[in-house]
Amino acid sequence: MKLPTLNDNPFMKPMEWVSLLLLAGLILVLLPLALDSFRLNLVGKYLTYAFVALGLVICWGYCGILSLGQGVFFGLGGYCMAMYLKLEASSVENTRIQSTPGIPDFMDWNQVTALPWFWKPFHSLPLTLIAVVAVPTLFAFVIGAAMFKRRVGGTYFAIITQAIAAILTILIVGQQGYTGGINGITDLRTLNGWDIRTDAAKTILYFVNGGLLIACILVAQAVKRSKLGRILVAMRDKEDRVRFSGYAVASFKIFAFCLAAAFAAVGGAMFTLQVGFMSPSFVGIVPSIEMVIYTAVGGRLSLFGAVYGTLLVNWAKTSFSESFPELWLFGLGALFIAVVLAFPNGLAGIWRQHVEPRLSRKPKSPALPAVLPHGAPAE
Amino acid sequence: MSAALLPGASPNDKDFLLAVEGLTVSFDGFKAVNDVSFYVDPDEIRVIIGPNGAGKTTVLDLICGRTKATSGSIKYRGQELTRLSESAIVQAGVGRKFQTPSIYDDLTVFENLEISFPRGRTVLGALTFKRDAEVRDRIHAIAEMIFLKDHLDARAEFLSHGQKQWLEIGMLLIQDPELLMLDEPVAGMSVAERKKTAELLHQIIKGRSVLVIEHDMKFVEDIAHRVTVLHQGRVLSEGSMERVKNDPKVVEVYLGH
Numbered sequence: 098m099k100l101p102t103l104n105d106n107p108f109m110k111p112m113e114w115v116s117l118l119l120l121a122g123l124i125l126v127l128l129p130l131a132l133d134s135f136r137l138n139l140v141g142k143y144l145t146y147a148f149v150a151l152g153l154v155i156c157w158g159y160c161g162i163l164s165l166g167q168g169v170f171f172g173l174g175g176y177c178m179a180m181y182l183k184l185e186a187s188s189v190e191n192t193r194i195q196s197t198p199g200i201p202d203f204m205d206w207n208q209v210t211a212l213p214w215f216w217k218p219f220h221s222l223p224l225t226l227i228a229v230v231a232v233p234t235l236f237a238f239v240i241g242a243a244m245f246k247r248r249v250g251g252t253y254f255a256i257i258t259q260a261i262a263a264i265l266t267i268l269i270v271g272q273q274g275y276t277g278g279i280n281g282i283t284d285l286r287t288l289n290g291w292d293i294r295t296d297a298a299k300t301i302l303y304f305v306n307g308g309l310l311i312a313c314i315l316v317a318q319a320v321k322r323s324k325l326g327r328i329l330v331a332m333r334d335k336e337d338r339v340r341f342s343g344y345a346v347a348s349f350k351i352f353a354f355c356l357a358a359a360f361a362a363v364g365g366a367m368f369t370l371q372v373g374f375m376s377p378s379f380v381g382i383v384p385s386i387e388m389v390i391y392t393a394v395g396g397r398l399s400l401f402g403a404v405y406g407t408l409l410v411n412w413a414k415t416s417f418s419e420s421f422p423e424l425w426l427f428g429l430g431a432l433f434i435a436v437v438l439a440f441p442n443g444l445a446g447i448w449r450q451h452v453e454p455r456l457s458r459k460p461k462s463p464a465l466p467a468v469l470p471h472g473a474p475a476e
Numbered sequence: 477m478s479a480a481l482l483p484g485a486s487p488n489d490k491d492f493l494l495a496v497e498g499l500t501v502s503f504d505g506f507k508a509v510n511d512v513s514f515y516v517d518p519d520e521i522r523v524i525i526g527p528n529g530a531g532k533t534t535v536l537d538l539i540c541g542r543t544k545a546t547s548g549s550i551k552y553r554g555q556e557l558t559r560l561s562e563s564a565i566v567q568a569g570v571g572r573k574f575q576t577p578s579i580y581d582d583l584t585v586f587e588n589l590e591i592s593f594p595r596g597r598t599v600l601g602a603l604t605f606k607r608d609a610e611v612r613d614r615i616h617a618i619a620e621m622i623f624l625k626d627h628l629d630a631r632a633e634f635l636s637h638g639q640k641q642w643l644e645i646g647m648l649l650i651q652d653p654e655l656l657m658l659d660e661p662v663a664g665m666s667v668a669e670r671k672k673t674a675e676l677l678h679q680i681i682k683g684r685s686v687l688v689i690e691h692d693m694k695f696v697e698d699i700a701h702r703v704t705v706l707h708q709g710r711v712l713s714e715g716s717m718e719r720v721k722n723d724p725k726v727v728e729v730y731l732g733h
Contacts (some may be wrong), residue, residue, distance in 0.1 A: 106607055219586050234711065273663075294643075320603070323602065323603050323604075323605065324590065324591070324596055324603075324605035324607075325602035325603045325604045325605075327583055327587050327590070327591060328591060328602055330580065331583060331588075331591050334581055334582055334583075335578050335579065335580055337542070337574070337578065338574070338578040338579065338580070338644075338647075340562050340563060340590070341540060341542075341562060341566055341571075341572050341574075342566060342591060342592045342647065342651065343563050343567050343594065343597050343651065344563055344597050344602075345561070345563045345567035345598075346563075348598070348599050349599060349602070352599045368519060411600045445538040
């Protein structure tokens with residue numbers, strides 16, 4: 098008797114390699130060839146949300162932790178990058194008309210006369226790159242440790258993450274002199290002397306973004322196929338059984354939440370670089386929930402699905418909101434309800450159920466093995 | 477086997493695998509378990525019986541750390557368990573099976589067993605865990621024992637109720653606990669499955685102690701070395717099945733029905 102999956106645990110199944118190549122081909126070859134520089138930059142922006150969706154697949158799909166506050170980590174990553182770019186744009190020469198030259202313009206407008214301490218590390222590019230990932234991940238660790246060690250989960254956790262998103266938005270808007278307030282951090286020009294506003298730079302950033310996204314998919318895949326990935330699924334099923342098998346359940350949830358935050362942070366930083374500004378409107382409740390919808394539409398158990406879901410919903414958003422701006426939010430809400438009710442596994446679920454069986458003609462169904470009927474006679 | 481201990485005698489903890497003394501837990505003033513003491517020897521099969529609401533499951537919850545004791549002590553090989561976290565208690569060598577089969581529906585039988593393999597229990601350990609020959613051999617050996625060797629690749633949700641119970645017992649076996657606690661392992665099983673389970677239990681007790689909650693008296697008689705009867709959170713009687721059966725107090729509250 099042949100047991101196909103028993104003794105080998107390959108990094109990816111052949112079908113998954115095909116999916117990865119298709120996705121890489123689409124992002125790195127097809128779209129750059131087909132789109133003009135403006136549209137390509139737009140797709141690049143959408144793809145930064147895909148990092149968040151990817152994190153949600155691990156955190157929500159696999160581990161069952163629904164976070165409605167991923168915008169917080171996306172925003173923190175984006176703000177860390179924006180702070181560096183802003184400091185570089187605020188050299189003494191560039192800002193000599195200010196009453197305090199050498200500090201960001203919004204600080205000067207708000208009567209701040211010296212650079213606050215927490216801005217100082219962002220003079221350094223290496224420190225900034227570390228902070229982009231470390232700050233959101235540490236913040237996620239603190240939230241995760243506080244919640245999961247106290248066994249807060251499910252709806253309560255979702256509500257708390259949403260509250261944190263609201264609080265952070267209010268804080269950023271309120272502390273205008275330190276954060277740029279509601280306008281965010283704008284007028285970003287160069288990255289270590291390299292002008293990021295030119296079309297050529299935007300194209301390069303698009304490819305960097307695409308490469309990072311593929312890299313994050315591979316990291317997520319490595320986590321998913323490790324024993325840790327199966328423990329996450331097991332915890333979603335029967336948390337107590339995992340706990341009483343000798344695992345500190347809270348640590349595993351914290352890990353999943355931190356990983357999702359780290360992915361979101363990379364996306365946020367790439368957003369700032371490609372779009373050229375960061376503002377509180379990407380931190381709050383609405384973007385956080387939109388990011389959950391991307392994941393749901395793509396399929397919350399599929400890494401590739403999350404990317405396609407993000408692209409599709411954003412494409413729809415751009416097309417519809419150009420023609421019917423006031424209807425878009427209703428459309429998005431309806432889409433979410435429809436997906437949850439009719440296709441709980443999203444696009445990836447439809448693909449697996451209807452397309453894949455047609456592609457591989459072999460009549461195989463290893464998922465449904467012969468199982469002894471209940472109470473089979475004992476020999 | 478050591479001589480049966482009379483309740484109230486003062487023993488030396490060190491001789492026992494598990495020494496529960498003066499264990500009390502109170503939920504909003506209601507004492508679900510009230511001053512319970514009992515001692516389990518190495519290699520002993522102890523069955524806890526008692527009417528519904530007697531506090532049997534609560535005693536297991538207290539030992540495995542799911543519920544925190546209000547007072548009293550639980551010593552496992554001389555180590556106080558009431559202060560340890562659930563995962564530390566498991567790592568000390570205590571395994572617990574739940575009343576309803578508690579397995580991972582979305583994983584295969586193989587993966588269910590693998591998660592219980594006692595290695596790589598930290599986040600880093602789980603990330604770097606390798607499915608090597610030792611793991612595979614052990615999973616195959618356990619699967620054979622629990623009558624599931626032909627179902628290793630089946631998703632656990634497609635197993636029958638009895639098979640799910642065996643799978644959970646298998647998951648405990650792979651942990652290799654010294655103290656195995658089973659909550660109604662044959663509940664809802666067919667006669668044939670029940671017989672197989674009794675065989676299985678006889679096979680797995682070698683080298684470990686087992687604490688079982690069970691209602692099926694025939695099954696209890698078949699496996700128990702000693703029986704502890706709980707009633708309204710207190711120990712009503714203790715000793716061999718023969719002795720307990722003939723205890724007038726026990727007959728009145730439990731067996732007489």
